[in-house]
Amino acid sequence: PALVLDPRATLVNLRPASQCFNSEEAKSLSRACNEWRCMSSTADIPFFLVSVGLDSIVTLRHLREWEACQNNVQKVLFGFYDPCHLPSNPGWPLRNYLAYIYSRWGLGKIHFFCYRENRGFAELGLSLVGEAEISLSPGWRNHQSMPNAVGWELKRGKKVSRCISLAKTMDPSRLAVSAADLNLKLMRWRTLPSLNLEILATTRCLLLGAGTLGCQVARMLMAWGVRKITLLDSGKVSMSNPLRQSLYVLDDCLNGGKFKAVAAVESLKRIFPAVEAEGLVMAIPMPGHPVHSQEESNILQDCRHLSDLINSHDAIFLLTDTRESRWLPSLLCASANKITINAALGFDSFLVMRHGSGPTGAIRSSQAETLNNMSASMGNLNLSSQNGSQRLGCYLCNDVVAPIDSTANRTLDQQCTVTRP
Structure with a gap:
C-alpha cells in the first residue's frame, strides 16, 4: 500500500542511470551498490543516500547522514531498491519515499535513484535517475492529519483487515x-x-x-x-x-x-x-x-x-x-x-x-x-x-x-x- 499524495507529486524527468554519470562515477556507483548489498549491516536497508563527491567517488550512506552530505559533495540522490522492471516508470515504493522525504526535510524538489539489478549485481542500464516535485499540505509535516492509502484489497467495498487461514498448512x-x-x-x-x-x-x-x-x-x-x-x-x-x-x-x-x-x-x-x-x-x-x-x-x-x-x-x-x-x-x-x-x-x-x-x-x-x-x-x-x-x-x-x-x-x-x- 502507498500513501495518497495531495496534491500529486510531479515527475519532472526520468532517465537511465547510465546516461547520468560519467564512466568513473558509473564504476564507483556500481561498486558502492554491490558493497552495500553484500554487507550484512546494510543488505536489508532498502532506502539510502547516493553521495557523489567532487572527485567522482560515489558512496552510499544512511538517511540519517543527509545533513552531513550537504558539504563537499557534488550532488546527493535519494536511492531505494526498485522492484519495478519498466524502463518508463519508477517503482511503487517511490510514493511513500517522497512522502517521507517531504515530511522529514521539507524538500519540494527531490532527485532520486531507482536501484535495479541484473543477476544479483547492480545494472546502471536498468536503474533510473529522476527528479520529482512535491508540495503537500502543512498537516503532513506537523503530523496533524492522517493521509489516505491505496493498494489495500477491499472487503465488501470497505477497507478492513482480511484474514487468511493457514490451518491447512500449519495445523x-x-x-x-x-x-x-x-x-x-x-x-x-x-x-x-x-x-x-x-x-x-x-x-x-x-x-x-x-x-x-x-x-x-x-x-x-x-x-x-x-x-x-x-x-x-x-x-x-x-x-x-x-x-x-x-x-x-x-x-x-x-x-x-x-x-x-x-x-x-x-x-x-x-x-x-x-x-x-x-x-x-x-x-x-x-x-x-x-x-x-x-x-x-x-x-x-x-x-x-x-x-x-x-x-x-x-x-x-x-x-x-x-x-x-x-x-x-x-x-x-x-x-x-x-x-x-x-x-x-x-x-x-x-x-x-x-x-x-x-x-x-x-x-x-x-x-x-x-x-x-x-x-x-x-x-x-x-x-x-x-x-x-x-x-x-x-x-x-x-x-x-x-x-x-x-x-x-x-x-x-x-x-x-x-x-x-
Whole structure:
C-alpha cells in the first residue's frame, strides 16, 4: 500500500542511470551498490543516500547522514531498491519515499535513484535517475492529519483487515489427515483401483475387546482410512499388557490401571487426532457364567445396550479372549445381518472368520430390539438374507461344543489368555 499524495507529486524527468554519470562515477556507483548489498549491516536497508563527491567517488550512506552530505559533495540522490522492471516508470515504493522525504526535510524538489539489478549485481542500464516535485499540505509535516492509502484489497467495498487461514498448512492435526489421505490415494492408484476410500471413512466399526487383538485391529483400521471406531471392554490395563497391546504404556497401569476402553481411545487420538473414537466400559453377558438375582436387571440392560450398539454400527469385530464372550454378540450380529469379523488368537494357532451378510448383501440398518420381543426376530437367523443371497454361518453355529465358562477350574498357566480355547 502507498500513501495518497495531495496534491500529486510531479515527475519532472526520468532517465537511465547510465546516461547520468560519467564512466568513473558509473564504476564507483556500481561498486558502492554491490558493497552495500553484500554487507550484512546494510543488505536489508532498502532506502539510502547516493553521495557523489567532487572527485567522482560515489558512496552510499544512511538517511540519517543527509545533513552531513550537504558539504563537499557534488550532488546527493535519494536511492531505494526498485522492484519495478519498466524502463518508463519508477517503482511503487517511490510514493511513500517522497512522502517521507517531504515530511522529514521539507524538500519540494527531490532527485532520486531507482536501484535495479541484473543477476544479483547492480545494472546502471536498468536503474533510473529522476527528479520529482512535491508540495503537500502543512498537516503532513506537523503530523496533524492522517493521509489516505491505496493498494489495500477491499472487503465488501470497505477497507478492513482480511484474514487468511493457514490451518491447512500449519495445523499438525490437519497435516496428519492430509498425509494419511494421500498415502491411501497412492495405494489405490498403484494397487487397488476399486478401493472405495469414501465408504471406509464413513464405516462405523464396533470392536468388542480392547486387548491384544483390539489394539492391533484399531490401528490397522485407522491405517486403512476408517475414522469411526467404538471400543468396548470392561477390563483394566495390567502390568503385562503394554508388552503385547500396542495402545498402552506403563502409565496406564499405575494406580490400579485405567480402563482399557478409555486408555485405548486416548492413545488412538494421540496417534491420529482426526479419528472419531469412543470407549465404552461394559461387560458382555456370557453363557455359563452364573448371575446373581440382584444383577439380573443390570445384565438385561447390558444386553439391550449391546444390541443397540450392534444395530448402530456397520461392521463388528469380535476380539474378546473367551469363546463364551462371543456367543451373545454373534447371535445379535446374525439377527441384525451385520458384517462380523471373528478373530481368535492362541499360543500356537489363530482363527479369523467372517459371517453375516454375504458377499453381495448390503449392510442393513435396523432399530434395536429388546429382549422381550427378541423371539419375534428369530426369523432373521435363517441362512438366506433378505435379498436372496447366501449368508455365512457364524462362529458358534459351526462349533460342536456349547459355550461354557472357560476360565473356571483351570490352573494358573491355563488361565492365560493365549492358552485358552
